[in-house]
Amino acid sequence: MKTIYTPTPLVTHADEVRIISKRFRQGAQDIDRYMELDGYKAARKALEMRPDDIINEVKASGLRGRGGAGFATGMKWSFIPKQSEAPKYILINGDESEPATCKDRLLVEYDPHSIIEGVVIAGLAVGAKLGFIYLRGEYRYLLEIMEKAVADAYAKGFLGKKIFGSQHEFNILTQTGAGAYEVGEESALMESLEGKRGLPRLKPPFPAIKGLYGGPTVINNVETIASVPPIILNGGKWYASFGPNDKNGGTRLTCLTGHFNKPGVYELPLGYPAKKMIYDVGGGIPNGRQLKALVPGGSSTFLLTQEEAESATMDYDWFAKRGEFLGSGGVVAIDDQTCMVKVALRIMRFYQHESCGWCIPCREGTDWLKKTLTRFHDGGGVSKDIDQMLYLANNMAGRTFCALGDAAAFPTISIVKKWRQEFENHLDGRPCPFEPASREMALA
Amino acid sequence: MMQYSPALEQRFQKLVAQYPWKRSALIPLLLYAQDEVGHLSDEVISDIARRVELTELEVRNVISYYSLLRTKPAGKYVVQVCTNISCMLRGAEEVFAHCRQRLGVDHKEVTRNGNFSLEEVECIGACSWAPAVQVNYDFHLDVTPEKMDTILDTYEKQTQQ
Numbered sequence: 330m331k332t333i334y335t336p337t338p339l340v341t342h343a344d345e346v347r348i349i350s351k352r353f354r355q356g357a358q359d360i361d362r363y364m365e366l367d368g369y370k371a372a373r374k375a376l377e378m379r380p381d382d383i384i385n386e387v388k389a390s391g392l393r394g395r396g397g398a399g400f401a402t403g404m405k406w407s408f409i410p411k412q413s414e415a416p417k418y419i420l421i422n423g424d425e426s427e428p429a430t431c432k433d434r435l436l437v438e439y440d441p442h443s444i445i446e447g448v449v450i451a452g453l454a455v456g457a458k459l460g461f462i463y464l465r466g467e468y469r470y471l472l473e474i475m476e477k478a479v480a481d482a483y484a485k486g487f488l489g490k491k492i493f494g495s496q497h498e499f500n501i502l503t504q505t506g507a508g509a510y511e512v513g514e515e516s517a518l519m520e521s522l523e524g525k526r527g528l529p530r531l532k533p534p535f536p537a538i539k540g541l542y543g544g545p546t547v548i549n550n551v552e553t554i555a556s557v558p559p560i561i562l563n564g565g566k567w568y569a570s571f572g573p574n575d576k577n578g579g580t581r582l583t584c585l586t587g588h589f590n591k592p593g594v595y596e597l598p599l600g601y602p603a604k605k606m607i608y609d610v611g612g613g614i615p616n617g618r619q620l621k622a623l624v625p626g627g628s629s630t631f632l633l634t635q636e637e638a639e640s641a642t643m644d645y646d647w648f649a650k651r652g653e654f655l656g657s658g659g660v661v662a663i664d665d666q667t668c669m670v671k672v673a674l675r676i677m678r679f680y681q682h683e684s685c686g687w688c689i690p691c692r693e694g695t696d697w698l699k700k701t702l703t704r705f706h707d708g709g710g711v712s713k714d715i716d717q718m719l720y721l722a723n724n725m726a727g728r729t730f731c732a733l734g735d736a737a738a739f740p741t742i743s744i745v746k747k748w749r750q751e752f753e754n755h756l757d758g759r760p761c762p763f764e765p766a767s768r769e770m771a772l773a
Numbered sequence: 774m775m776q777y778s779p780a781l782e783q784r785f786q787k788l789v790a791q792y793p794w795k796r797s798a799l800i801p802l803l804l805y806a807q808d809e810v811g812h813l814s815d816e817v818i819s820d821i822a823r824r825v826e827l828t829e830l831e832v833r834n835v836i837s838y839y840s841l842l843r844t845k846p847a848g849k850y851v852v853q854v855c856t857n858i859s860c861m862l863r864g865a866e867e868v869f870a871h872c873r874q875r876l877g878v879d880h881k882e883v884t885r886n887g888n889f890s891l892e893e894v895e896c897i898g899a900c901s902w903a904p905a906v907q908v909n910y911d912f913h914l915d916v917t918p919e920k921m922d923t924i925l926d927t928y929e930k931q932t933q934q
Contacts, residue, residue: 333911335911335912335913335914337899337902337912337914338902338914416793425898426895426896426898427896428857428858428859428895428896428900429858429859429896429900430896430898430900431898431899431900431901431902433898434898434899459793465898466804466839466841467841467897467898467907467910468898469910470910470911470912502791502792504797504800504801505800505801505804506800506839507800507803507804507839507840507841507842508839508840508841508842509838509839509840510895510896521800522797523794523796523797524794524796524797524798524799524800524825524827524835525796525835526834526835526838527838527839542793542794584900584901585901586859586862586900586901586903587858587859587862587863587903588862588863592901592902592903593901594901624858628857628858659859659900661858661859661862661900663862667862672858675856675857675858675861676858679857679858679895679896682895683895685838
């Protein structure tokens with residue numbers, strides 16, 4: 330089946346710090362061009378380094394998992410046992426499916442070799458000989474770009490039996506998914522790669538000890554692994570210096586979506602003030618409206634009110650202090666003419682659809698929440714529903730095999746708590762007060 | 774015995790041989806077979822089960838989990854309109870409603886001439902260019918009802934060729 334390739338639009342802003350997006354627009358899909366732009370220098374450097382030194386450099390960088398969980402990457406690598414009878418693996422998670430997140434797409438599209446180079450470095454660091462790059466099934470055109478890049482790297486001898494003329498062997502296989510949000514969860518991802526339904530595994534054992542095919546496995550997000558080559562090339566300290574402290578190092582691709590005047594994917598340093606992100610980088614809210622709510626990093630995160638959003642800084646610490654999450658980089662601006670009951674319903678419809686059904690709190694919780702929110706938005710809500718929804722969501726959080734249950738609970742809890750008045754405005758059969766306005770916005 | 778194109782047959786053989794466990798080839802095999810055949814027929818399922826040394830039941834168990842895999846024929850062009858949060862906020866519901874009206878079918882239905890299927894889908898990772906629509910594997914970004922007409926016209930023309 331032929332796919333029509335239309336390049337994804339790119340945007341720029343003066344405050345961007347271009348570390349992983351520096352090769353965008355430069356023709357870096359071509360391996361020779363990639364090498365002219367400092368490509369594969371970090372992998373060559375890593376070949377001369379001791380594995381522990383590679384890991385220490387990544388630790389010093391303050392790089393944390395960009396898929397959403399924010400786990401320290403160097404730490405994750407250090408959990409892989411030095412000696413292992415079972416082969417070790419590197420698995421790259423390109424199942425990008427968290428609503429509002431559209432950054433890994435750009436890395437694969439415009440700089441696929443940076444991912445390959447990162448995988449090779451991770452392999453050298455932990456002693457793995459095989460890496461997998463798993464892309465979601467919808468990203469077929471990206472899979473084609475990735476497959477070509479892998480083939481070109483083999484042709485140059487950068488992958489294979491003796492990479493870069495060394496004694497090291499390293500291979501990469503690409504893999505396609507076939508449509509499932511849950512597969513973005515690391516243990517479900519391994520199940521899917523093993524040719525099974527994407528159900529999460531019980532942890533422990535963690536993937537670092539017993540992962541893919543039973544071997545120790547490093548699982549990193551596409552953006553995380555693409556951040557590794559510049560760290561190795563320029564040093565962990567250099568990378569960390571872009572963020573506010575060594576726990577929040579570097580930059581991340583920030584996807585501005587929803588009600589922004591200038592939506593797009595921007596590479597911003599960690600700790601960037603959210604207010605500037607909204608009104609300067611994102612150009613503010615269209616049609617002279619006000620910001621009502623902000624999704625900070627994918628629909629699984631707690632939503633912020635306007636006041637909270639305007640005082641936030643986009644780093645892990647600011648959110649962690651509040652018991653909340655920075656998330657995946659997928660930011661959604663929601664204007665003051667949008668119904669928050671409808672937002673809660675649309676988010677819940679997604680989680681209900683994507684719940685794998687393996688464990689009961691998530692399967693039943695998402696289903697009942699969707700039913701309640703649907704009835705509520707249709708004007709059939711009763712006042713006890715409001716607390717019932719909070720009760721359901723609170724009982725789902727932390728009680729499921731994987732984070733999907735939390736992901737469904739967190740936005741719901743924050744919306745019901747912070748915009749409770751909007752729920753009360755829907756009671757007694759009253760029609761949604763925002764419906765005509767939302768429609769007008771959509772058609773504008 | 775299923776007959777695929779020589780290119781696909783070659784790809785299948787490479788896939789089945791390349792993983793530490795044969796079964797890892799299952800999902801790519803299913804998706805690529807579907808791309809060529811149109812859907813996962815009983816024949817295809819039985820053929821793929823044999824290739825990866827699984828029972829047909831095990832293969833069906835996997836198929837039913839993944840939203841892109843289907844055991845029934847779809848339209849030649851599968852129009853997938855994302856209405857998840859970022860797309861919804863920028864008019865995706867109107868785009869979906871427009872598709873329903875123009876194609877005369879609802880979610881997961883096929884037009885009578887077999888040219889189009891319509892689906893309301895979850896996030897397809899094109900959120901900064903919302904609303905986004907995918908037709909088969911082609912992405913269409915910043916879609917409006919008017920733009921949707923042009924897109925559908927283009928595919929309609931291709932069906933006549």
